[in-house]
Amino acid sequence: MKAVIVAEDHSLSWDEFESPGVGAKEVLIKIHATAINRADLMQRRGLYPPPPGASPIMGLECAGEVVETGSECSRYKKGDRVCALLAGGGYSELAAVHEGSVLPLPAGLNYEQGAALPEVFATAWLNLFMEAELQPGEKVIIHAGASGVGTTAIQLCRAFGSPCFVTLGSKEKLETCLEMGASAGSVRHEGPFFEAAKAFAGGQGVDVILDPVGAGYFEDNLKLLGTGGRLVLIGLMSGTKTELDLAQLMMKRARVIGSTLRARPVEEKAEIMTQLEQRVWPKIESGEIRPVIEKVFPITDVSEAHELVASDKTTGKVVLAVES
């Protein structure tokens, strides 16, 4: 099969690579589309190695058709249109993945739209609803609101009844996020978000913060949390080291939750996917929630696609179409 190979100088090529074997509980997917995640940019530079046992090829998600199933698989059969959450291996023609990480492609979606779903929907669902136990009516702050994860989180908040405030990089992105359902927001290049977020939070503070930014936002995040608030750290784009006012944490009975998706056991991923299928897939099929796609590139243009993601100019996902 072909896959995106990373050379020593970090350049990329679409080249021959060994096809994956299919385990008893795995399905083999012929990939029609995959999508880029921030983590791929780090993996390409050797800063985010795949977890043990995962494919060394980049790519945390895909959509395509089932071409083979392992002996202990029961749900899928050859020809099924699916999308899947991967621990690696999406930037290729074939991926073998545990059956529990695979979902049917929502009705009405093509493969490119399907490839934009698994990683960001699993991340946003896991961290808002499973880790932070978000309840209807609770207030949320979503940092990097126009990112793949952010645009998904906004739509989930709207669909499940939680007002949200976003931070992001431009007025245009803010307009788009407000149209998607955010209540208010702040452009990070125009100054600190604290005052605008405080106006949104009101006297009670916010209940949940979904934060991929880390150190640079930590102090303000903690100030904005209300009693019983939950701050879920899913990324460290501004750095890893910060000071923590333990008194504030304790007096607010607040929780800081660190969370990653990729290295979780297959059973935990299967639970996330089951909840997504039950609670979210019907809303995608009805059109209430949609995949947000900035641009689709042929996978042979993967370098250009990575540059676009790294430019911070994207809203939603950048997808790679895989031609066979």
Ligand SMILES: NC(=O)c1ccc[n+]([C@@H]2O[C@H](COP(=O)([O-])OP(=O)(O)OC[C@H]3O[C@@H](n4cnc5c(N)ncnc54)[C@H](OP(=O)(O)O)[C@@H]3O)[C@@H](O)[C@H]2O)c1
């Ligand atoms: N823990 C997990 O399991 C998990 C899973 C998936 C993703 N993530 C994390 O979630 C974040 C979003 O991922 P994604 O793939 O959806 O990203 P994405 O679509 O590539 O968007 C990332 C956005 O973050 C903003 N940004 C970049 N550098 C920043 C900085 N220093 N401070 C503040 N904002 C900055 C930029 O938007 P603006 O210019 O508009 O602000 C950029 O477009 C990433 O940090 C990623 O690592 C974590």
